[in-house]
Amino acid sequence: MPYNVWYYNTALDRAEPYTYEEAVERLRRHRGFIAVDTETIALNGKKKVMELVYNEETEEDEVAKLEYDAKTCIGIGVAISPTEAFYFPLGRPGWKNVPQSDPAPLLALLSDDSITKVFFNSMFDLDRIEDTFGIDCSSNFDDVAIACQVQGLWNALDDNANRLLNTFHYVIDDVLPKGKTMLDVPFPTTRMKCVLDCMDTYKLALRMRLLEWREDFDFTWWDENEIREFDVTKRIRECYLVDKLCVPILRKMTKRGFAIDERQVNYWDKKLRSEIREYDSFFAPLGVNPQSNDQLGYYLATVRGHYIGLTESRKHMKVTEEVLLNLQDPVGYMALSRRKRQKLWSTYIKNFIGKDRAHSHFRLDLATGRLGSWGFNSQNFPPRMRSIFKPESGSWTWMDLHQAEMRVWAYQAQDEVMLDAFAQNKSPHDTTLQALFPGVSKKLPDGTTNPQYTDAKSYNFALLADASAAVLARTTKRPIDVCQEYKNKLYELYWKSKEHQDYMRQRHRPWHMPDWVEDDFGRRCHIPDTSVHVDATHQEKCRLNYPFQATVAGVVKRQMIALDALGFDMVCQVHDEILVNGDVEFPEWIQDLHPAIKMPFEVEHTPTSMCQNCGKAHPEPRWV
DSSP: OOOOEEEEETTTTEEEEEOHHHHHHHHHTOOSOEEEEEEESOSSSEEEEEEEEEETTTTEEEEEEEEEETTOEEEEEEESSSSEEEEEEOOOTTOTTOOOOOOHHHHHHHHOTTSOEEESSHHHHHHHHHHHHOOOOTTSEEEHHHHHHHBTOOSSHHHHHHHHSOOOOOOHHHHSOTTOOGGGSOHHHHHHHHHHHHHHHHHHHHHHTGGGGGSOOSOOBSOTTSSSOOBOOHHHHHHHHHHHHHHHHHHHHHHHOEEEOHHHHHHHHHHHHHHHHHHHHHHGGGTOOTTOHHHHHHHHHHTSOOOOOBOTTSSSBOOOHHHHHHHTOHHHHHHHHHHHHHHIIIIIIGGGTTOSEEOEEEEOOSTTOOOEEEESOGGGSOGGGGGGEEOTTSOEEEEEETTHHHHHHHHHHTOHHHHHHHHTTOOHHHHHHHHHSTTOOSBOTTSSBOHHHHHHHHHHHHHHHTOOHHHHHHHHTOOHHHHHHHHHHHHHHTHHHHHHHHHHTSOOSOTTSOOEEEOTTSOEEEOOOOOSSOOHHHHHHHHHHHHHHHHHHHHHHHHHHHHHHTTOOEEEEETTEEEEESSOOOOGGGGGOSSSSOOOEEEEEOOEEEOTTTOOEEEOOOOO
């Protein structure tokens, strides 16, 4: 069959296959930047794909059903102008709706370091290109998604294309039927979606003058006639460059992964399955499957005499964690404990049985710039179960920013009481403890933490988010009226924080502009637009939380860039912590990366334990 490359020119309103020779010549002459997008079978999991496989015995091709990673690349689009794009299908013999093409002209562009590759979500596309061709394009790239995020624009390509380019942009749900993969979508639909993604990415890069962001400048206007001022300050530019520098670091961490301790996996596997069986032996005589909401709800209603409502669909009984806790029934507590162990086993242990490494895919697309992860979500992994990961060097070292969010909040609110506590190397938690529980010590006589001190910390963190008295009552197990009284006391003590909250609640952008708040580095965090799922209360919470959360995330990312430049073998980043393989010392100057305040950190090293076999001390492969 001929190896065709599909060429689109929206200015001429045509789509036709180029011959191989025509494509090579057309792309060979291109010297500007290109916008690139990849198409995959699906986004998650493994997929069964029909393929022709050569049988050496019969010497014929036979149809076989093979399993592929859903992220297997099936095509790549390249835009060379706002109206011109090529699509290279990467089919295999027998694949439905995916022709084959010779990607040679594409590889020439991707391999040329002098040509800038522009993506929307570069980490995903860079990984797909490297997995497919073994080419790393991260030496010369830009990312429109990151540029949109640091300006407080929208997170998705369709939102930015629809609102900034005044064009309708198709999303995956528009072309992909539920329960199907892109192999089930007609080829013309797939290629059209991919090239439109590329061309809209190209147009957005032009509108933002994105390639100019590499240069030092004072101020740049996109278009003074638009509905908002698309200004790019030096601070926004710096935030963009920081996130872009994090891309290769996070990709390296993803490829590196964690080494898995098989013994610890087996220990947790046996422990959790044994505990699950014990809970099942409790429920068996009751005739209840604790995993079945309807069976559990029916038993609690008919036998235990509780009122159990229905879900929104009215098809099942509603026995959520909140419902079960409010019942204060031993059967409900037992069901929650059974569910917890089932989730721990199925989510955090089952998938690692027989594996030697685990890989977490990091992402940069959160509004605050915080790092997220997907696939194996290392950032949500229970601390007490992290013993299944072992350091190749024999030891872990991790740093944790000390009360980072409280320090940033105190600075942003200019709360004199909090600032004074930090200046004296004290904690605002101690101040709150004495304000709410005068004369109470932080520690009990046996050396353990006083529960009232734990509650004081809860009240402080609730203060930052302006949590209601009802939320505080659930957290601290105190009556709502008492929690309201404590909250009023804190607002009297930290009156500057209250004043700051009242100011931050206001919408500071005109109604016709995207709403955003700014962190201490100048990053603009997009406040979610009002919709069915987002109300004014949620928007208020975002305005209060985003500035200090984004600032801490900005400090952590700058620390990661510095540590990577120093050659630290970083493995993971969780909340305000950075985990490093090896017994290392962190430089003191990385606490000075905030523009105005010090951000001290605590360092911990893997503890050691005495081996019963040889009598020597060995590092425990734990990160807790």
